[in-house]
Amino acid sequence: MLQLTEDWGEALFSALSRAGGKAFSNMAVGYNNVDVNAANKYGVAVGNTPGVLTETTAELAASLSVAASRRIVEADEFMRAGLYDGWLPHLFVGNLLKGQTVGVIGAGRIGSAYARMMIEGFKMNLIYYDLYQATRLEKFVTAYGEFLKANGEQPVTWKRAGSMEEVLREGDVISLHPILDKTTYHLINKERLSIMKKEAILVNCSRGPVVDEVALVEHLKENPMFRVGLDVFEDEPYMKPGLADMKNAIVVPHIASASKWTREGMATLAALNVLGKIKGYPVWSNPNNVEPFLNENSPPPAACPSIVNAKNLGLTASKL
Ligand SMILES: NC(=O)c1ccc[n+]([C@@H]2O[C@H](COP(=O)([O-])OP(=O)(O)OC[C@H]3O[C@@H](n4cnc5c(N)ncnc54)[C@H](O)[C@@H]3O)[C@@H](O)[C@H]2O)c1
Ligand SMILES: O=C(O)[C@H](O)CO
Secondary structure, three states: OEOOOOOEOHHHHHHHHHOOOOEEEEOOOOOOOEOHHHHHHOOOEEEOOOOOOHHHHHHHHHHHHHHHHOOHHHHHHHHHOOOOOOOOOOOOOOOOOOOOEEEEEOOOHHHHHHHHHHHHHHOOEEEEEOOOOOHHHHHHHHHHHHHHHHOOOOOOOEEEOOOHHHHHHHOOEEEEOOOOOOOOOOOEOHHHHHOOOOOOEEEEOOOHHHEOHHHHHHHHHHOOOOEEEEOOOOEOOEOOOOHHHOOOEEEOOOOOOOOHHHHHHHHHHHHHHHHHHHOOOOEOOOOOOOHHHOOOOOOOOOOEOOEOOHHHHOOOEOOO
């Protein structure tokens, strides 16, 4: 069972295979640190831990969105520094979320859960960009909009953007939730930052290299009302020079999945991926529904919860 901080490629899979190893599992849903082709070459099953961190990660992205919008960290520092001198109309004025547009790039499990939180919680309108249509999310927003309308409130709306640029131009709060691969590396760069609203909020709880962090630091310097909430960084555990000095950045150390329930669930799923393979179990048919593996009151199904290269290795699917 491995951490996302370790890069697994040809040399390690070859060594694992020589040592008789048949399975490997990241204790993470993202597996950009794993060369799956190399694992395929040596017949090693690669596990990950989907689903169990969806809500926890989305909650952190929502927290960063609110904290950045309302300048909570800056205000906390100000208060602790003994600088508060009494109420003032212009003290830490931030952005109202209600009625604004939330932009989601990568509307998969976590992106969709985050979108729902911002829509249900703050009655924001949605614009999203993904390679695939997020049908369930669209249906939810439509139904919620109708519910609000029936109650005499302004309905929320959704739009699937034809391009990422459309989201960047229209979003007031934009949260990044794609996988990291070559199509999403430096997806947010100097040019794309320049088309965002001057007072927009950008949140990244996906992977650091999705954002060109050097360009971001420059943008933060030039646009003091542009704010970011970052859980992940290009060169973890380091930040690019200048980022730590920016008042308009909130930075936390890759804790998006750090709730007790989720971390225990991730450990359980990663262990069951490896154990299941050793026992010769088939692969669970729906890695988006891993709940049966997490029930403390009943034994887990006789299956590997999530093997990303199951098809490549010709592993059988569970009939459970
Ligand atoms: N910060 C953290 O602690 C933390 C926790 C969990 C997950 N993550 C990251 O979040 C990622 C997403 O997790 P998930 O469970 O929602 O995965 P997911 O597979 O359900 O969602 C990823 C979405 O990204 C979309 N996508 C892929 N390439 C894209 C592109 N070029 N442009 C736009 N969209 C694209 C996919 O179509 C998919 O809908 C993980 O891969 C991981 O890297 C980080
Ligand atoms: O991909 C993941 O699961 C995270 O980055 C760690 O929770």
